[in-house]
Amino acid sequence: MMSPTEGPRTASLIASAGPSIFSPENFRKAIAAGASAIRVSASKYPLDVLAQKADAVVAAAKELERPVDLLLDLPGSKSRFTNDDFFSLAGVERVRIWYQPVPARRDIAVPEIGLTGDDLGAIIEPGDVLIAGDGEDALRVESVADDHCMAQPLTFGNLGRRKGATVAGKRQSYVSLTESDLEALATIGDTPYSAVVVSFVEDAKTIEMVRAAMAAGTPTDRQPAVIAKVETRAGVAATRDIAGASDAVLLGRGDLLMDCGELDFYDLGKEVLKTCSKAGVPVIVGTQLMPSMSVGWLPNRSELAYLSHLIEKNVDGLMLAFETTVGKQPIRTIALVAELIERYGGGPTRPMFPLRYEM
Incomplete structure (x- = not known):
């Protein structure tokens, strides 16, 4: 397992890359505003584009002299609508x-x-x-x-x-690692990505498969960190074992709500946070943290209060998704969350893992 970076325990602010920030100039603006990690989804772009975007993020980080994690999100497989446009x-x-x-x-x-x-x-x-x-x-x-x-x-x-x-209300099957995911893992050693995010993890064996796939092309001491996304009932039940095998856990609230329903959502999310805290494993909370800033100038009050609460509880990372992929105010949202982290988390945003590129 890879140890997170040393230093004050303040949260990492992860901005998901999408049309709203998917350019070298907007990567620079996102990092300047306080993003300490950029997440790129392998479900949206081919490997050559992922490599290009990684290079753009590294260039912006060096220009600003601000270290930034690069996270490659492996989407696994679930049922999706097939539209390529709205x-x-x-x-x-x-x-x-x-x-x-x-x-x-x-x-x-x-x-x-x-x-x-x-x-x-x-x-x-x-x-x-x-x-x-x-x-x-x-x-x-x-x-x-x-x-x-x-x-x-x-x-x-x-x-x-x-x-x-x-x-709604029906259990469906998910695949954590697809053939394209395994292909990406086999070639990640030649990229600056500092961590891979694995979707729909429901047991520790999946994490072992990820490490084995990376080992085929990357020495153990050069492998990126592995972040297990827990986003189903079965994943929540296995959180202790998953946390023990992973470098960090990402509480994927979007798919968790779809899988468990409205009434069990809060209890299951709280269980993941408590289990990771007891295990001493970094935990990231993801998706729809402040989407209201895309439809209004000020954030929704309940979003603002809950996000501040998470920061006070010392979560290790906060991941913006809609807000920075297609949101209308990505840079303002990043800047506000970064300010909240500094106020309620005791310091500025920070990367979570050792960088795989020279600053």
Whole structure:
């Protein structure tokens, strides 16, 4: 296991890379505003683009003389909508959802979208609520066929690119490591990424597989840290073992809410934080920490209060996602969270792991 960097125990501020900050100039602005880590998702971009963005982050960190972690998020596999562009639900009465790629476009009145993965279609029944992303939108299933279902939108937003899909109240299967994830792990030794984030971890064996995959191309003393994302009931139940095998744990609140439902969400999240604290393993809290700043000038009061509470509780990292991927005020949001960390956490933001590039 890799030890976190020495120094005052203040939180790392992780900014997820997306269109809102996905340029060398915006990386520089994000780091200057207080981001101490940049997270890049391997689900969105090919390996050559990931390498280019890593180089851009390193260049910005050196220019500003501010050390910055680089986190490569391995997405695993879950059911997702197949749209490559925004899919608007505004004014839509019905949607046909295919359990496979959408057939060749026909002149029909009902909008169509596809779902990846075979498992979700097998459990969908009339009356089910199909949730998109982290709960931003939802559709109620009206009828089902062998290869598709018909659903009525319950919300009328824009489905973002390839958002995850979940059936409310039903357990579905996840894959922690896909072939593309393993390919990325085998080549990560030649990159400046200081840590890999592994999705849907539900046992310590998954972390062992990650380390073995990295060992094929990277000496043990040069391997990036491994961050286990706990985001299902099964993962929460195994947190102690997972924490013992990992360099850090990321509480993935978005998928945890989808998996466990509203009433158990708080208790399960609290259990992860307590277990990691007792084990002495760094813990990161992620997603939707302050999304309200994308629709208003000031943050939502409950977001502001809970985020400050997390910082006072000495969490080791806070991860912004929507706020910096497609949010409308990414730099202002980063700057505010960084100021909160300094006020309630006792010091400025900091990287969590030894850097894999020279400053």
